[in-house]
Amino acid sequence: MIGLNHLSKHYGDTKAVDDVSLTIDKGSVVAIVGTSGSGKSTLLRLVNRLIEPTSGHVTLDGQDTRALPAFELRRRIGYVIQDHGLFPHWTVARNIATVPRLLGWSKARIEARVEELLTLLSLDPAAIGPRFPHQLSGGQMQRVGVARALAAEPELLLMDEPFGALDPVLRGKAQADLRAIQRTLGTTILLVTHDMAEAIALSDRIAVMRAGRVEQFAPPAEILARPATDFVRALVGEGERAFRYLSLTPVGSLAEAGAAEGAPLPADATAAEALNALIWRGTESLALEGGGRVTRSALLRAGHP
């Protein structure tokens, strides 16, 4: 469990972060969403003490993080940034090995870990491991950045706009991969994004920030259904609310007995994807893989709380 306790960071009269308290459950994904200048990146950097808070503190499994030297603390916390920041003079394998080497792992253990992570991120260890960062595509660099952050099995993974530099197609894929990896490893993730759709797709809870304060901290469904302030409502985007809501619902949960025409949809597709398929095919119901079907009325009903 990670606790942010009354964290504040003031620069002169400006309150970049103003008395923020959040609790992040072990194994959960929390997204911090806000417009630029809302203090979300500053908040993230307070957690691994890249910035020292004016007041307040962070606890990691109940331990006050101020008890450790900052650089030792950071070795226990993974960190992914938008421009990935791979070390250009080191190979991919050496980049991923950064923190394990700092921690003095054995050579064999490091090699095994690097191979495991490259495989996990669908990168061929033999082909990609010996390359230098400038020989990789943007998507590959981003994945290596994630692998490097995960290398020493961190208790917490911080991600600052991790997919900001990717094109929309790659971003969707990277988000799905991250969700899958998070489920496999059970890593606790604190992620900063300005994209509400990304926050909804990835996280268990969302903290909406504005002018250094958290306006609402709640699961995505609740943020959509009951935005606490006008700012949150505006950020959610009323024009797309129903579709965002549908994107939270797995289509399997709306299944009923019966048959339908056409190719069956995977049961873990979202209701938003199902509605899209339904409209495009011009049918009343869709078959699901593993039996059953979902009807138009069930989908429409699922589009609001």
Place this chain on the structure above:
Amino acid sequence: MIPNRLALVLAVPLAAGLALPFAGLRANRIAAAEPVWLWQALGAPAAIGIALLAVLTVMWGRVLAAPALAAWLALMGVVAHRLTAGGPDFARVSPGAGFWLGAVALALLLADALAQRRPGPVARLTWLAAAWAALALLLQGWGHVSILQEYAARYMTFWAEAQRHLALALGSFAGAVLVGVPLGVLIQRRAGWRGPVMGTLTAIQTVPSIALFGLLILPLGWLATHVPMARAVGIGGIGMAPAFVALFLYALLPIVTNTVAGLRGIPASVAEAARGMGLSPRQRLARVDIPLALPVILTGARIVLVQNIGLATIGALIGAGGFGTFVFQGLGQTAPDLILLGALPTVALAFSAQVVFDALIDLLPGARA
């Protein structure tokens, strides 16, 4: 085969080289030279043959530049041998304007031919070693050329001065790197120190070299008379010490400037990642900052090394020794061959240092990102 544009341009000095006096014949080492043309030394048929070979070299410069340059140097030895055969012992044959023009044209042709191949660092080092070996071999045939006669008369002092020259240039260079890089790191971190440090170094750079030697004579002389230890290690108002200090001071500015520029060139995201991964300040410096800034730092170091090899010649004025000794002796005796005996090795050293350094920069892992 159509020669490239540069080869056509170089055909002009090459032709001039053939047309101008190839050598100068003097009754003794300080007498005025009497011009000797190629056809006078070798006869008209041989001269026509050489001219035809020159045309072929322009046409097939990429292949023929290296053998042509070697042949041109060997030709000098042959001409000198012919002109002095049977003559008095103290007659001298020195290379003439034609020889130098032709040699420069062929060297440029060779440089272009090599550049066209885009050789890697190892290939460039191999070429350099081959060039030195070829030069050593060709100079065996220069026994009757005046410069080599000057060398033969003082080959013991030549190598002693070569050692002093290298010690002076390389020693002050090493000192400047050892001091300049940490100084650059320091002022990159403390913005307040940058102005004063850079200002001082720039001011030093503006002092003319001979004036700086003069300025150093007083404090170092004082040191030598008042601190017995200083005199014991060879510090004095004249000699090696002021030359060493002056070269060291001149070298600092480029090293410090390039260290600061190299550190500034590190992408913000990389610096952020290094902190975020948990590298301690010392680890960041040793594993990330310095390695990434190294190509730029080495570029500065290369400038300094070449500059120091050249500037070290001036050190001879205040008794520091080095190749400058021959240059100033030659000036004093109006013996141009002696001047060249000091100047040519200096140029060759500076050129070689540059090639070696560039190759080292390219050999750095990930440096070509």
